[in-house]
Amino acid sequence: MSIGPTTTTSAIQQPVSYHPPQLAVIVPSYNERDNIELLYEKVALALSGTPWEMIVVDDDSPDGTADLVNELSRVYANIRCLRRFGRRGLASACVEGMAVTSAPYVAVIDGDLQHDETILPVMLEKAVAGADLVVGSRFAEGGSAGNGLSATRLSGSNFANKLAGMIAGQAVSDPMSGFFLIRREAALKAAPKLASDGFKILIDLIVTSARMGTPLKTAEVGYTFRQRHAGESKMSPLVVIQYLGLWLSKLTGGALPPSFLLFGLVGGTGVVVHLLTLGLFTSVLAQGFVVSQIAATLIAMTWNFFLNNNLTYSDRKLRGKRLITGLLSFFAICALGGVANISVASAIYAWDQQTFVAGLAGAVMSSVFNYAVTRAFTWK
Numbered sequence: 506m507s508i509g510p511t512t513t514t515s516a517i518q519q520p521v522s523y524h525p526p527q528l529a530v531i532v533p534s535y536n537e538r539d540n541i542e543l544l545y546e547k548v549a550l551a552l553s554g555t556p557w558e559m560i561v562v563d564d565d566s567p568d569g570t571a572d573l574v575n576e577l578s579r580v581y582a583n584i585r586c587l588r589r590f591g592r593r594g595l596a597s598a599c600v601e602g603m604a605v606t607s608a609p610y611v612a613v614i615d616g617d618l619q620h621d622e623t624i625l626p627v628m629l630e631k632a633v634a635g636a637d638l639v640v641g642s643r644f645a646e647g648g649s650a651g652n653g654l655s656a657t658r659l660s661g662s663n664f665a666n667k668l669a670g671m672i673a674g675q676a677v678s679d680p681m682s683g684f685f686l687i688r689r690e691a692a693l694k695a696a697p698k699l700a701s702d703g704f705k706i707l708i709d710l711i712v713t714s715a716r717m718g719t720p721l722k723t724a725e726v727g728y729t730f731r732q733r734h735a736g737e738s739k740m741s742p743l744v745v746i747q748y749l750g751l752w753l754s755k756l757t758g759g760a761l762p763p764s765f766l767l768f769g770l771v772g773g774t775g776v777v778v779h780l781l782t783l784g785l786f787t788s789v790l791a792q793g794f795v796v797s798q799i800a801a802t803l804i805a806m807t808w809n810f811f812l813n814n815n816l817t818y819s820d821r822k823l824r825g826k827r828l829i830t831g832l833l834s835f836f837a838i839c840a841l842g843g844v845a846n847i848s849v850a851s852a853i854y855a856w857d858q859q860t861f862v863a864g865l866a867g868a869v870m871s872s873v874f875n876y877a878v879t880r881a882f883t884w885k
Protein backbone atom coordinates (compact mmCIF):
# COMPACT_ATOMS: atom_id res chain seq x y z
CA MET A 506 0.00 0.00 0.00
CA SER A 507 1.28 3.44 -0.80
CA ILE A 508 0.32 6.78 0.56
CA GLY A 509 0.10 9.56 -2.00
CA PRO A 510 -0.52 9.47 -5.74
CA THR A 511 0.28 6.20 -7.57
CA THR A 512 -0.01 5.55 -11.31
CA THR A 513 -3.61 4.47 -10.96
CA THR A 514 -4.69 7.25 -8.63
CA SER A 515 -2.67 10.17 -9.98
CA ALA A 516 -5.75 11.36 -11.83
CA ILE A 517 -7.42 12.06 -8.48
CA GLN A 518 -7.33 15.78 -7.86
CA GLN A 519 -6.87 17.26 -4.43
CA PRO A 520 -9.59 19.75 -3.49
CA VAL A 521 -8.48 23.27 -4.36
CA SER A 522 -5.80 24.49 -1.92
CA TYR A 523 -6.06 21.54 0.47
CA HIS A 524 -3.86 21.73 3.55
CA PRO A 525 -3.90 18.79 5.94
CA PRO A 526 -5.05 20.18 9.28
CA GLN A 527 -2.47 20.88 11.95
CA LEU A 528 -5.17 21.30 14.59
CA ALA A 529 -8.63 19.77 14.92
CA VAL A 530 -11.04 21.66 17.14
CA ILE A 531 -13.53 19.19 18.62
CA VAL A 532 -16.87 20.58 19.74
CA PRO A 533 -19.08 18.19 21.72
CA SER A 534 -22.61 19.41 21.23
CA TYR A 535 -26.09 18.86 22.50
CA ASN A 536 -28.64 21.49 21.54
CA GLU A 537 -26.15 24.16 20.48
CA ARG A 538 -27.79 25.18 17.21
CA ASP A 539 -27.79 28.87 18.01
CA ASN A 540 -24.10 28.91 18.97
CA ILE A 541 -22.17 26.87 16.45
CA GLU A 542 -21.98 29.29 13.54
CA LEU A 543 -20.70 32.11 15.70
CA LEU A 544 -18.24 29.72 17.34
CA TYR A 545 -16.96 28.63 13.94
CA GLU A 546 -16.47 32.24 12.83
CA LYS A 547 -14.63 33.17 16.01
CA VAL A 548 -12.35 30.13 15.87
CA ALA A 549 -11.67 30.78 12.17
CA LEU A 550 -10.63 34.31 13.02
CA ALA A 551 -8.42 33.17 15.88
CA LEU A 552 -6.71 30.46 13.82
CA SER A 553 -6.27 32.31 10.54
CA GLY A 554 -2.96 31.19 9.05
CA THR A 555 -3.08 27.71 10.65
CA PRO A 556 -4.58 24.79 8.73
CA TRP A 557 -7.31 23.58 11.03
CA GLU A 558 -10.69 21.86 11.04
CA MET A 559 -13.71 21.79 13.29
CA ILE A 560 -15.44 18.52 14.15
CA VAL A 561 -18.77 18.88 15.88
CA VAL A 562 -19.75 15.66 17.67
CA ASP A 563 -23.48 15.89 18.11
CA ASP A 564 -25.70 13.39 19.92
CA ASP A 565 -28.59 13.84 17.51
CA SER A 566 -29.73 17.04 19.27
CA PRO A 567 -33.48 17.63 18.97
CA ASP A 568 -32.85 21.29 18.06
CA GLY A 569 -31.22 20.22 14.78
CA THR A 570 -27.62 21.21 15.56
CA ALA A 571 -26.36 18.50 13.19
CA ASP A 572 -28.39 19.80 10.22
CA LEU A 573 -27.01 23.25 10.77
CA VAL A 574 -23.44 21.93 10.88
CA ASN A 575 -24.05 20.03 7.65
CA GLU A 576 -25.26 23.26 6.03
CA LEU A 577 -22.10 24.99 7.25
CA SER A 578 -20.04 22.17 5.72
CA ARG A 579 -21.41 23.15 2.31
CA VAL A 580 -20.02 26.63 2.80
CA TYR A 581 -16.77 25.94 4.65
CA ALA A 582 -14.55 23.01 3.72
CA ASN A 583 -13.09 22.59 7.21
CA ILE A 584 -16.13 21.89 9.35
CA ARG A 585 -18.01 18.62 9.60
CA CYS A 586 -20.39 16.83 11.88
CA LEU A 587 -20.08 13.43 13.51
CA ARG A 588 -23.65 12.58 14.45
CA ARG A 589 -24.31 9.82 16.98
CA PHE A 590 -27.63 8.10 17.55
CA GLY A 591 -29.07 6.62 20.73
CA ARG A 592 -26.08 7.75 22.76
CA ARG A 593 -25.23 10.60 25.09
CA GLY A 594 -22.01 11.65 26.72
CA LEU A 595 -19.57 14.49 26.61
CA ALA A 596 -16.43 12.44 27.28
CA SER A 597 -17.09 9.79 24.64
CA ALA A 598 -18.06 12.52 22.16
CA CYS A 599 -14.64 14.15 22.62
CA VAL A 600 -12.78 10.86 22.20
CA GLU A 601 -14.68 9.92 19.05
CA GLY A 602 -14.04 13.36 17.57
CA MET A 603 -10.32 12.91 18.21
CA ALA A 604 -10.45 9.52 16.54
CA VAL A 605 -11.75 10.82 13.20
CA THR A 606 -9.14 13.47 12.50
CA SER A 607 -5.68 13.21 11.01
CA ALA A 608 -4.51 16.41 12.72
CA PRO A 609 -1.52 15.88 15.03
CA TYR A 610 -3.07 18.22 17.63
CA VAL A 611 -6.63 18.26 18.88
CA ALA A 612 -8.39 20.84 21.02
CA VAL A 613 -11.69 20.42 22.86
CA ILE A 614 -13.88 23.48 23.28
CA ASP A 615 -17.48 23.95 24.49
CA GLY A 616 -20.03 24.80 21.83
CA ASP A 617 -21.55 27.66 23.82
CA LEU A 618 -18.75 30.27 23.53
CA GLN A 619 -17.82 30.08 27.23
CA HIS A 620 -14.21 29.34 26.33
CA ASP A 621 -11.95 32.04 24.91
CA GLU A 622 -10.96 30.79 21.46
CA THR A 623 -8.37 33.56 21.02
CA ILE A 624 -5.88 31.61 23.17
CA LEU A 625 -5.93 28.62 20.80
CA PRO A 626 -2.83 29.80 18.85
CA VAL A 627 -0.86 30.17 22.11
CA MET A 628 -2.02 26.74 23.23
CA LEU A 629 -0.93 25.25 19.91
CA GLU A 630 2.46 26.98 20.15
CA LYS A 631 3.08 25.44 23.56
CA ALA A 632 2.17 22.00 22.27
CA VAL A 633 4.41 22.35 19.22
CA ALA A 634 7.17 23.45 21.63
CA GLY A 635 6.86 20.12 23.46
CA ALA A 636 3.88 20.01 25.83
CA ASP A 637 1.67 16.93 25.45
CA LEU A 638 -1.27 18.75 26.99
CA VAL A 639 -2.12 22.44 27.24
CA VAL A 640 -5.00 23.32 29.55
CA GLY A 641 -7.07 26.46 29.07
CA SER A 642 -7.28 27.51 32.71
CA ARG A 643 -9.56 29.85 34.61
CA PHE A 644 -7.22 29.74 37.59
CA ALA A 645 -3.76 30.15 36.02
CA GLU A 646 -2.04 33.49 35.56
CA GLY A 647 -4.12 35.71 33.31
CA GLY A 648 -7.21 33.59 33.88
CA SER A 649 -10.45 34.23 35.69
CA ALA A 650 -13.71 32.43 36.33
CA GLY A 651 -15.31 35.71 35.23
CA ASN A 652 -19.07 35.74 35.59
CA GLY A 653 -19.46 32.43 33.77
CA LEU A 654 -20.44 30.56 36.95
CA SER A 655 -23.08 31.14 39.60
CA ALA A 656 -21.94 31.26 43.24
CA THR A 657 -23.19 27.68 43.82
CA ARG A 658 -21.46 26.42 40.68
CA LEU A 659 -18.26 28.21 41.71
CA SER A 660 -18.09 26.60 45.15
CA GLY A 661 -19.00 23.23 43.61
CA SER A 662 -16.27 23.74 41.06
CA ASN A 663 -13.74 24.56 43.81
CA PHE A 664 -14.65 21.40 45.68
CA ALA A 665 -14.42 19.30 42.53
CA ASN A 666 -10.98 20.84 41.90
CA LYS A 667 -9.81 19.78 45.38
CA LEU A 668 -10.97 16.21 44.77
CA ALA A 669 -9.27 16.23 41.37
CA GLY A 670 -6.02 17.46 42.94
CA MET A 671 -5.97 14.31 45.08
CA ILE A 672 -5.89 12.01 42.07
CA ALA A 673 -4.15 14.13 39.42
CA GLY A 674 -0.60 13.34 40.58
CA GLN A 675 0.58 16.70 39.22
CA ALA A 676 -0.30 20.34 39.78
CA VAL A 677 -3.00 21.48 37.38
CA SER A 678 -4.82 24.68 38.32
CA ASP A 679 -8.03 23.83 36.44
CA PRO A 680 -8.43 20.04 36.24
CA MET A 681 -12.18 20.47 35.62
CA SER A 682 -11.58 22.52 32.48
CA GLY A 683 -13.53 21.53 29.40
CA PHE A 684 -11.05 23.50 27.29
CA PHE A 685 -7.70 21.91 26.43
CA LEU A 686 -5.39 20.98 23.58
CA ILE A 687 -3.56 17.68 23.41
CA ARG A 688 -1.26 15.76 21.10
CA ARG A 689 -3.61 13.42 19.28
CA GLU A 690 -1.36 10.37 19.72
CA ALA A 691 -1.20 10.91 23.47
CA ALA A 692 -4.97 11.19 23.72
CA LEU A 693 -5.64 8.14 21.58
CA LYS A 694 -3.17 6.07 23.57
CA ALA A 695 -5.22 6.65 26.73
CA ALA A 696 -8.59 6.52 24.93
CA PRO A 697 -9.35 2.79 25.31
CA LYS A 698 -8.87 3.07 29.08
CA LEU A 699 -10.99 6.19 29.65
CA ALA A 700 -14.36 6.04 31.40
CA SER A 701 -16.74 6.79 28.55
CA ASP A 702 -19.60 7.81 30.74
CA GLY A 703 -18.53 11.09 32.32
CA PHE A 704 -18.40 14.83 31.82
CA LYS A 705 -14.81 15.08 33.01
CA ILE A 706 -12.51 13.89 30.32
CA LEU A 707 -9.49 16.06 31.15
CA ILE A 708 -8.78 14.68 34.61
CA ASP A 709 -9.37 11.18 33.24
CA LEU A 710 -6.78 11.76 30.49
CA ILE A 711 -4.24 13.04 33.02
CA VAL A 712 -4.71 10.20 35.52
CA THR A 713 -4.99 7.43 32.93
CA SER A 714 -1.88 8.53 31.02
CA ALA A 715 0.13 8.67 34.23
CA ARG A 716 -1.08 5.23 35.19
CA MET A 717 -0.04 3.86 31.79
CA GLY A 718 3.50 5.03 32.50
CA THR A 719 3.34 7.98 30.09
CA PRO A 720 2.47 11.02 32.21
CA LEU A 721 1.47 14.06 30.16
CA LYS A 722 3.87 16.99 30.06
CA THR A 723 1.39 19.73 30.87
CA ALA A 724 1.30 23.48 30.26
CA GLU A 725 -1.44 26.02 30.98
CA VAL A 726 -2.78 29.18 29.42
CA GLY A 727 -5.07 31.48 31.43
CA TYR A 728 -8.33 32.79 30.03
CA THR A 729 -11.50 34.42 31.26
CA PHE A 730 -14.50 32.12 31.39
CA ARG A 731 -17.49 33.72 29.68
CA GLN A 732 -21.20 33.34 30.11
CA ARG A 733 -22.96 30.81 27.91
CA HIS A 734 -24.13 32.46 24.69
CA ALA A 735 -27.47 30.77 23.83
CA GLY A 736 -29.20 27.68 25.25
CA GLU A 737 -28.81 25.88 28.55
CA SER A 738 -26.07 24.09 30.46
CA LYS A 739 -26.27 20.29 30.58
CA MET A 740 -24.63 20.19 33.99
CA SER A 741 -26.91 18.43 36.50
CA PRO A 742 -26.82 16.67 39.87
CA LEU A 743 -26.44 13.42 37.91
CA VAL A 744 -23.25 14.75 36.33
CA VAL A 745 -21.93 15.55 39.82
CA ILE A 746 -22.65 12.02 41.09
CA GLN A 747 -21.05 10.57 37.96
CA TYR A 748 -17.95 12.65 38.67
CA LEU A 749 -17.81 11.31 42.24
CA GLY A 750 -18.00 7.79 40.77
CA LEU A 751 -15.08 8.55 38.47
CA TRP A 752 -13.10 10.05 41.35
CA LEU A 753 -13.66 7.06 43.66
CA SER A 754 -12.75 4.73 40.82
CA LYS A 755 -9.44 6.55 40.27
CA LEU A 756 -8.84 6.46 44.03
CA THR A 757 -9.08 2.66 43.93
CA GLY A 758 -6.42 2.73 41.22
CA GLY A 759 -9.09 2.00 38.64
CA ALA A 760 -9.72 -1.45 40.16
CA LEU A 761 -13.44 -0.69 40.47
CA PRO A 762 -14.97 0.90 37.36
CA PRO A 763 -17.11 4.03 37.93
CA SER A 764 -20.18 2.21 36.63
CA PHE A 765 -19.75 -0.51 39.27
CA LEU A 766 -19.51 2.10 42.03
CA LEU A 767 -22.62 3.86 40.73
CA PHE A 768 -24.42 0.52 40.45
CA GLY A 769 -23.49 -0.20 44.07
CA LEU A 770 -24.66 3.25 45.17
CA VAL A 771 -27.99 2.70 43.43
CA GLY A 772 -28.24 -0.72 45.12
CA GLY A 773 -27.71 1.00 48.49
CA THR A 774 -30.60 3.37 47.88
CA GLY A 775 -32.63 0.34 46.75
CA VAL A 776 -32.17 -1.26 50.18
CA VAL A 777 -33.61 1.88 51.81
CA VAL A 778 -36.56 1.88 49.37
CA HIS A 779 -37.11 -1.81 50.11
CA LEU A 780 -37.23 -1.32 53.87
CA LEU A 781 -39.51 1.73 53.63
CA THR A 782 -41.93 -0.10 51.35
CA LEU A 783 -41.88 -3.14 53.58
CA GLY A 784 -42.76 -0.94 56.55
CA LEU A 785 -45.54 0.75 54.58
CA PHE A 786 -47.10 -2.54 53.51
CA THR A 787 -46.90 -4.31 56.87
CA SER A 788 -47.99 -1.44 59.11
CA VAL A 789 -49.98 1.15 57.14
CA LEU A 790 -51.57 -1.27 54.67
CA ALA A 791 -51.71 -4.11 57.23
CA GLN A 792 -50.47 -6.77 54.78
CA GLY A 793 -48.86 -10.07 55.75
CA PHE A 794 -45.07 -10.36 55.66
CA VAL A 795 -44.76 -12.46 52.50
CA VAL A 796 -47.02 -10.21 50.42
CA SER A 797 -45.25 -7.12 51.75
CA GLN A 798 -41.82 -8.60 51.08
CA ILE A 799 -42.79 -9.45 47.49
CA ALA A 800 -44.19 -5.96 46.90
CA ALA A 801 -41.11 -4.33 48.46
CA THR A 802 -38.79 -6.46 46.33
CA LEU A 803 -40.59 -5.53 43.09
CA ILE A 804 -40.70 -1.84 43.94
CA ALA A 805 -37.05 -1.72 44.99
CA MET A 806 -35.98 -3.55 41.81
CA THR A 807 -37.98 -1.12 39.67
CA TRP A 808 -36.44 1.79 41.53
CA ASN A 809 -32.95 0.36 40.94
CA PHE A 810 -33.66 -0.17 37.27
CA PHE A 811 -34.78 3.39 36.61
CA LEU A 812 -32.01 4.94 38.68
CA ASN A 813 -29.37 2.84 36.87
CA ASN A 814 -30.91 3.74 33.54
CA ASN A 815 -30.64 7.46 34.28
CA LEU A 816 -27.41 7.58 36.26
CA THR A 817 -25.13 4.58 35.78
CA TYR A 818 -26.03 4.11 32.12
CA SER A 819 -27.13 7.63 31.17
CA ASP A 820 -24.87 7.35 28.11
CA ARG A 821 -26.92 4.44 26.76
CA LYS A 822 -30.28 5.11 28.34
CA LEU A 823 -33.07 2.71 27.30
CA ARG A 824 -36.21 4.35 25.99
CA GLY A 825 -39.60 3.37 24.57
CA LYS A 826 -40.13 -0.35 24.04
CA ARG A 827 -36.60 -1.15 25.13
CA LEU A 828 -37.46 0.29 28.51
CA ILE A 829 -40.00 -2.50 29.05
CA THR A 830 -37.81 -5.35 27.76
CA GLY A 831 -34.94 -3.86 29.75
CA LEU A 832 -36.98 -3.81 32.94
CA LEU A 833 -38.06 -7.43 32.44
CA SER A 834 -34.50 -8.60 31.78
CA PHE A 835 -33.37 -6.65 34.85
CA PHE A 836 -36.00 -8.47 36.97
CA ALA A 837 -34.96 -11.86 35.58
CA ILE A 838 -31.25 -11.25 36.12
CA CYS A 839 -31.73 -9.93 39.65
CA ALA A 840 -33.81 -13.01 40.45
CA LEU A 841 -30.91 -15.20 39.32
CA GLY A 842 -28.61 -12.96 41.38
CA GLY A 843 -30.84 -13.69 44.37
CA VAL A 844 -30.45 -17.43 43.81
CA ALA A 845 -26.67 -16.99 43.53
CA ASN A 846 -26.73 -14.95 46.73
CA ILE A 847 -28.57 -17.60 48.71
CA SER A 848 -26.50 -20.51 47.35
CA VAL A 849 -23.19 -18.84 48.11
CA ALA A 850 -24.33 -17.64 51.53
CA SER A 851 -25.67 -21.10 52.52
CA ALA A 852 -22.51 -22.86 51.34
CA ILE A 853 -20.31 -20.50 53.34
CA TYR A 854 -22.61 -20.70 56.36
CA ALA A 855 -22.52 -24.49 56.28
CA TRP A 856 -18.73 -24.31 56.28
CA ASP A 857 -17.98 -21.73 59.01
CA GLN A 858 -21.35 -21.01 60.74
CA GLN A 859 -20.63 -17.24 60.66
CA THR A 860 -23.95 -15.53 59.88
CA PHE A 861 -22.43 -12.14 59.09
CA VAL A 862 -19.60 -13.39 56.91
CA ALA A 863 -21.92 -15.70 54.98
CA GLY A 864 -24.55 -12.97 54.51
CA LEU A 865 -21.97 -10.45 53.32
CA ALA A 866 -20.41 -12.93 50.89
CA GLY A 867 -23.85 -13.67 49.45
CA ALA A 868 -24.65 -9.98 49.05
CA VAL A 869 -21.30 -9.22 47.38
CA MET A 870 -21.74 -12.23 45.12
CA SER A 871 -25.17 -11.15 43.91
CA SER A 872 -24.10 -7.48 43.46
CA VAL A 873 -21.20 -8.48 41.24
CA PHE A 874 -23.40 -10.95 39.37
CA ASN A 875 -26.21 -8.43 38.84
CA TYR A 876 -23.75 -5.75 37.73
CA ALA A 877 -21.88 -7.94 35.28
CA VAL A 878 -24.91 -9.64 33.78
CA THR A 879 -27.20 -6.58 33.49
CA ARG A 880 -24.30 -4.69 31.94
CA ALA A 881 -23.92 -7.42 29.33
CA PHE A 882 -27.63 -7.94 28.62
CA THR A 883 -29.85 -5.10 29.86
CA TRP A 884 -27.56 -2.18 28.94
CA LYS A 885 -25.42 -3.85 26.28
Ligand code: GDD
Nearest residue numbers: 533534535562564593594595598615616681683738739740
Ligand atom coordinates in the same frame (compact mmCIF):
# COMPACT_ATOMS: atom_id res chain seq x y z
N1 GDD B 1 -22.19 15.27 22.24
C1 GDD B 1 -22.55 15.67 23.48
N2 GDD B 1 -23.25 14.80 24.27
N3 GDD B 1 -22.22 16.89 23.91
C2 GDD B 1 -22.60 17.26 25.15
C3 GDD B 1 -23.33 16.43 26.01
C4 GDD B 1 -23.67 15.12 25.54
O1 GDD B 1 -24.31 14.32 26.20
N4 GDD B 1 -23.55 17.08 27.18
C5 GDD B 1 -22.99 18.31 27.04
N5 GDD B 1 -22.43 18.43 25.81
C6 GDD B 1 -21.73 19.59 25.23
C7 GDD B 1 -22.52 20.87 25.32
O2 GDD B 1 -23.37 21.05 24.20
C8 GDD B 1 -21.41 21.92 25.34
O3 GDD B 1 -20.93 22.21 24.06
C9 GDD B 1 -20.31 21.21 26.13
O4 GDD B 1 -20.57 19.82 26.01
C10 GDD B 1 -20.27 21.61 27.61
O5 GDD B 1 -21.58 21.43 28.15
P1 GDD B 1 -22.28 22.57 29.04
O6 GDD B 1 -23.65 22.10 29.29
O7 GDD B 1 -22.09 23.90 28.42
O8 GDD B 1 -21.45 22.42 30.37
P2 GDD B 1 -21.08 23.53 31.42
O9 GDD B 1 -20.82 24.85 30.81
O10 GDD B 1 -22.10 23.49 32.49
O11 GDD B 1 -19.72 22.95 31.95
C11 GDD B 1 -18.56 23.29 31.26
O12 GDD B 1 -17.74 24.03 32.06
C12 GDD B 1 -17.23 23.32 33.18
C13 GDD B 1 -16.39 24.23 33.98
O13 GDD B 1 -17.16 24.86 34.90
C14 GDD B 1 -17.83 22.05 30.73
O14 GDD B 1 -16.79 22.45 29.86
C15 GDD B 1 -17.27 21.27 31.84
O15 GDD B 1 -16.46 20.21 31.29
C16 GDD B 1 -16.42 22.16 32.69
O16 GDD B 1 -15.98 21.46 33.82
Ligand code: MN
Nearest residue numbers: 615617619733
Ligand atom coordinates in the same frame (compact mmCIF):
# COMPACT_ATOMS: atom_id res chain seq x y z
MN1 MN C 1 -21.11 25.62 28.96
